[in-house]
Amino acid sequence: METKLKELKMQLLEIDDLESAAALLSWDQNTYMPPGGAPARGRQMATLQRLAHEKSTDPALGKLLDDLQPYAESLPPDSNDACLIRVARRDYERAVRVPPSFVAQFSEHTSASFQVWKAARPENDFSQVQPYLEKTVDLSRQLADFFPGYEHIADPLIDFADYGMKASTIRAIFADLREQLVPLVQAITDQPPADDSCLRQTFPAADQLAFGLQVIHRFGYDLTRGRQDQAPHPFTTEFSVGDVRITTRVRENNLGDALFSTMHEAGHAMYEQGVNPELDGTPLAQGTSSGVHESQSRLWENLVGRSRGFWRFFYPQLQDQFPDQLKHVDLDTFYRAINKVERSLIRTDADEVTYNLHVLLRFDLELRLLEGQLAVRDLPEVWRERFQADLGIAPPDDQDGVLQDVHWYAGTVGGMFQGYTLGNILSAQFFDAALHTHPEIPAEIEQGQFDTLHGWMRENIYRHGRKYTASELIERVTGGPLDIEPYVRYLQEKYGELYHL
Numbered sequence: 001m002e003t004k005l006k007e008l009k010m011q012l013l014e015i016d017d018l019e020s021a022a023a024l025l026s027w028d029q030n031t032y033m034p035p036g037g038a039p040a041r042g043r044q045m046a047t048l049q050r051l052a053h054e055k056s057t058d059p060a061l062g063k064l065l066d067d068l069q070p071y072a073e074s075l076p077p078d079s080n081d082a083c084l085i086r087v088a089r090r091d092y093e094r095a096v097r098v099p100p101s102f103v104a105q106f107s108e109h110t111s112a113s114f115q116v117w118k119a120a121r122p123e124n125d126f127s128q129v130q131p132y133l134e135k136t137v138d139l140s141r142q143l144a145d146f147f148p149g150y151e152h153i154a155d156p157l158i159d160f161a162d163y164g165m166k167a168s169t170i171r172a173i174f175a176d177l178r179e180q181l182v183p184l185v186q187a188i189t190d191q192p193p194a195d196d197s198c199l200r201q202t203f204p205a206a207d208q209l210a211f212g213l214q215v216i217h218r219f220g221y222d223l224t225r226g227r228q229d230q231a232p233h234p235f236t237t238e239f240s241v242g243d244v245r246i247t248t249r250v251r252e253n254n255l256g257d258a259l260f261s262t263m264h265e266a267g268h269a270m271y272e273q274g275v276n277p278e279l280d281g282t283p284l285a286q287g288t289s290s291g292v293h294e295s296q297s298r299l300w301e302n303l304v305g306r307s308r309g310f311w312r313f314f315y316p317q318l319q320d321q322f323p324d325q326l327k328h329v330d331l332d333t334f335y336r337a338i339n340k341v342e343r344s345l346i347r348t349d350a351d352e353v354t355y356n357l358h359v360l361l362r363f364d365l366e367l368r369l370l371e372g373q374l375a376v377r378d379l380p381e382v383w384r385e386r387f388q389a390d391l392g393i394a395p396p397d398d399q400d401g402v403l404q405d406v407h408w409y410a411g412t413v414g415g416m417f418q419g420y421t422l423g424n425i426l427s428a429q430f431f432d433a434a435l436h437t438h439p440e441i442p443a444e445i446e447q448g449q450f451d452t453l454h455g456w457m458r459e460n461i462y463r464h465g466r467k468y469t470a471s472e473l474i475e476r477v478t479g480g481p482l483d484i485e486p487y488v489r490y491l492q493e494k495y496g497e498l499y500h501l
Helices: 002-031 035-056 059-074 080-095 100-120 126-145 155-161 167-189 205-219 255-273 290-304 308-321 331-338 355-371 376-391 418-437 441-446 451-460 470-478 485-499
Strands: 228-230 236-240 243-248
Touching: 002 035, 002 059, 002 080, 002 100, 002 236, 002 243, 035 080, 035 100, 059 080, 100 126, 126 155, 126 355, 126 376, 155 167, 155 418, 167 355, 167 418, 167 485, 205 228, 205 255, 205 308, 236 255, 243 255, 255 290, 255 451, 290 418, 290 451, 290 470, 308 331, 308 441, 355 376, 355 418, 418 441, 418 451, 418 470, 418 485, 441 451
Parallel strands: 228 243
Antiparallel strands: 236 243
């Protein structure tokens, strides 16, 4: 069996190498590639994805997994080898349902769609991307139909990102959350808004980037195994445990944009860097679900990075970095500014309280697109109507409306957005579990020390990679299933104090 296990690992490593090469091309496309490279880049990425998929569906791989099944059953269920065989089997059974030609077609299409979106958004021209999005919806439906027997057409797409979740489950979670959030948003936005003009001055980009790197280095992001670049939409990409890169977006008239997106992406990256090196090059060497992954980005960005204790340590340093802009701004004013709650247009700029309303809107719209109840041509108008109903404002144009998020223009429609809100919920649940074990963490944060928190996350979440499903991991870490109560309590306590509710 040792020989077969070694052969399995070699085959999986070849697949990982191809997928990492495709990811590297995608990173380059988002950062440094000249526009003229777009047509060839789409072809190149499609070729690599097709080759990876062909290897992922090779009958010889299936035979190896069959032969190794008795061996896996003889091992402790949470051993690395047992988990590897189990997860590789799950991936194989999923992959063999999707033809390689479809994988290549979808990859080439999304690469082309992304390039069109990059031009269409600043030009405020939805008509450019409409035919591409119509094709994306059609391809997303086709992808779901390779997995018959679903309750809802979005279920297979959701399952790709958040294994074990279904549209019905998420709708129930989101309905409970909406019931708690809407009155909180109303109570806060009925009051005069916080003054955030201190964030809207001119802050040189290089200084913003330097300060952000200083912060995430203290968090524990290892710059010998990572780097930061700029991209239109911030993201994290991983080529190995030893090479996990982040990007951010800088606006010189908004101090919070780059700073908090840097913290956010560092949360993702520290998860990937914290995977047990023994799992590198295998299907286990990545986050277990989009929701768990997002819990880390939101935890470091919000529960840590927007806390008062964090800024008691870092605000004097920020003032030293930007003395002309901030020397006369006190900590309380700055703290209220970075936690300003308002009905806003842009999801990635949204505050903690209203953010999930953005996600819930998108989740509902993509379900309607997949169900055929909403035509792509009607999406901009329906977006405006729903935004007005849910957040009390309507976007004046498509640039800040239906075109603002890259995801529908560079991936599937369905299966992505739910992870953001699941991650918000889990961020508080995991943070509570860490504080239960280490009640000294808040005091350490006030001293700019993050080793205890980072170490707890690495030990309890990061190192396992995909060894456990999200539901298994949540149970192991918190002692119970996903629960919105810690998150709602966190929001009510923090913003109740800020807004005297």
